[in-house]
Amino acid sequence: MIDTKQKILDAAERLIADQGYAATSLRHIIAEAGVNLAAVHYHFGSKEDLLDELIVRKASAVNRERLAQLERFETEAGSGPVTVEKVLAAFFDPMIEAGSRSPEFVKLMGRMYTEGLIPAIVAKHFHPTFARFTQALHRALPHLPEAELFARLQFMIGAMSHAVCGDRQVPTGVIGTPSAADFRRTLRRLMVFLSGGLRAPATPEVQQ
Amino acid sequence: MIDTKQKILDAAERLIADQGYAATSLRHIIAEAGVNLAAVHYHFGSKEDLLDELIVRKASAVNRERLAQLERFETEAGSGPVTVEKVLAAFFDPMIEAGSRSPEFVKLMGRMYTEGLIPAIVAKHFHPTFARFTQALHRALPHLPEAELFARLQFMIGAMSHAVCGDRQVPTGVIGTPSAADFRRTLRRLMVFLSGGLRAPATPEVQQ
């Protein structure tokens, strides 16, 4: 069958979003999909590459939309900088939108980070997008030294990852799997938090 | 030998800090330590429990110092709230101090988060400390709804985790393993970033 590949992808997405990447064995996936173990390696090469495909098919549309929104704001702003808040909106709104339509997407994104899933995959699919947004933030916050901006982008990535993931380490009021509405609310809060953090004055240099 | 346990702990700390928890097999650890495989299970029970011991012996001193500093600030402040910046200082200064003395500690803390290491371990060792700091922040930021404060604490944990870890996903100017000075500077920047984020106005409620 030509849809063996599709059946594997569907089963993998559901199971990995649900239980995590490490906790989901290929044997579990193939049982769910009703296919043979070797088929996974035939179609994808490895468990890691299977994950890679899952991410591509979900994330590329989001990243495209992010860049499109950013460009729209930049056209609006003419030669001036786009505000921090608008840059954040261009980055998070497409994610909120995608999350509202497909909760599995949300969970998968969260897993990717919280399980420390293969920095190479992240780099491959997100570096170009991050690079563009870094540039935009640099123009929005010209008083920040580049090193400090990079550090804050790390903080932003970390905060986002943790926000999006389901395994909470302090009580949040949300029990169990967060709904799409929870997700939306959390990301709105994140945007406010991040604009406060990004707009903070530069850290004074101290002698070590 | 009575120091078999110690040899295992030392080898495990070095290897896990270096390569990560998942990537470090018990067989690798025992080869490095020059002991038998079963000795690990005799002394610790499981790989997970070994990690648990590693974390306890490093983190409990830091958490004790955190609570001590917070109490000092609270005594100073009398019946008023401790400022956000002081709460953050009480939380991060002991970590900076520990990191300056022992870089492995830093890396291990980072791994714990970035690999999504066993929420149960984190919960066990950090919940009491987080609870106290949550309470202090609640007093410092009484205008924030509790749910929003909890969300921001998640963001804080995420930002901290990512900041402390070695695997960067955007360029930072720091190549390779960060030094103790890099670590110190990064955490200072984090404190500034977080105080900006925590002090941001509450997120307006919107109809979904």
Next chain:
DNA sequence: GTCTATACTGAGATAGAC
């Protein structure tokens, strides 16, 4: 009480027949 040798189960990966 401590430690060694060895075996068990389940994981991802691969070769080769069909």
Next chain:
DNA sequence: GTCTATCTCAGTATAGAC
């Protein structure tokens, strides 16, 4: 394209030597 059989390596469990 698909499937069977097999390989290697992981964490774990146990029996028994000292």
